[in-house]
Amino acid sequence: MLENLDLQQVMVLDIETVPQYSSFEEVPDVFKQLWELKTRSARKEGETPDEYYPRAGIMAEFGKIVCISVGIFTKHNEQVGLRVKSFAGDNECHLLSEFISLLDKQPPNFTLCAHNGKEFDFPYLCRRTLINELCIPSQLRISGKKPWEINHLDTMDLWKFGDYKNYTSLNLLAAVFNIPTPKDDINGSDVHWVYWKEKDVERIKTYCQKDVITTAQLLLKFKSLPLMADENIVIV
Numbered sequence: 001m002l003e004n005l006d007l008q009q010v011m012v013l014d015i016e017t018v019p020q021y022s023s024f025e026e027v028p029d030v031f032k033q034l035w036e037l038k039t040r041s042a043r044k045e046g047e048t049p050d051e052y053y054p055r056a057g058i059m060a061e062f063g064k065i066v067c068i069s070v071g072i073f074t075k076h077n078e079q080v081g082l083r084v085k086s087f088a089g090d091n092e093c094h095l096l097s098e099f100i101s102l103l104d105k106q107p108p109n110f111t112l113c114a115h116n117g118k119e120f121d122f123p124y125l126c127r128r129t130l131i132n133e134l135c136i137p138s139q140l141r142i143s144g145k146k147p148w149e150i151n152h153l154d155t156m157d158l159w160k161f162g163d164y165k166n167y168t169s170l171n172l173l174a175a176v177f178n179i180p181t182p183k184d185d186i187n188g189s190d191v192h193w194v195y196w197k198e199k200d201v202e203r204i205k206t207y208c209q210k211d212v213i214t215t216a217q218l219l220l221k222f223k224s225l226p227l228m229a230d231e232n233i234v235i236v
Helices: 029-038 049-058 092-104 117-131 155-160 170-176 188-196 201-222
Strands: 010-019 063-076 079-088 111-114 152-154 233-235
Touching: 010 049, 010 117, 010 188, 010 201, 029 049, 049 063, 049 188, 063 092, 063 117, 063 201, 079 092, 079 201, 092 117, 111 117, 111 201, 117 152, 117 155, 152 155, 155 170, 155 201, 170 201, 188 201
Parallel strands: 010 111, 079 233, 111 152
Antiparallel strands: 010 063, 063 079
C-alpha cells in the first residue's frame, strides 16, 4: 500500500485536547455524576473523580479540542517538503469549522494520517464535530464503507504489523528511527495545565505542530525515503 501512496494526496494531522472546564468544581452536576460513572473502573483505588478530572480531555464527551495542526506534503526539485498549518483557540466550533473548510477543498479520497489516529484523533474529531452541530467532512466519514474504502493511515497501526497488543508512542518511534525532534518543554499530559492555568495556546500549537512534523517524517521512514530537511518544512 505505502509503495503506491502519493504523498501529495496525504494530510498529516494531530489534535490537542483539554477538559471542558478548568476544574471539576465547575462541571455541571449532571456531568459530575456521569463522569463518576464513566471513570469508575479506570480510577485507581481511592482516587476520586475530582483527582481524575485532568484526564477528561481524552474523552470527547468531557473534553474539547483546542488545536488542530495539519501538514501537507510538497515536492520541489525531487525534494519532499511539508507545509504545516494550525487551527487553535478557545472557540472549538470556530477552529473545527476552519479545519472542515480546508478538508472540503480537498478530494473526497484525500488520505488522512495520524499517530494513533484510528483510536483517538479521527473519532474525536467526528464526535466533537457532531456535538458542535457541524457536518462531518467526507474524508472522516467511515459509516457504511468497506475497510479498503477508508483512506485513513495510522503510523502506530502500521508499526503493529498485526500485533494488536502493542502500543508504541510517537516519541519512541522517533528515537528508534533516529528522527531528530526538538527538546519539548511540555508533553501531552501537560496540555490541560498549559491551557487552563497558563492560558498559553501558542505553546500548545507549537507542541502540536512538532507532532505533525514527526509523524510526517515517520511516514517517510515507512516508505524508505530520506527525512525532510528543516528548510523544506514551512509553517504557514
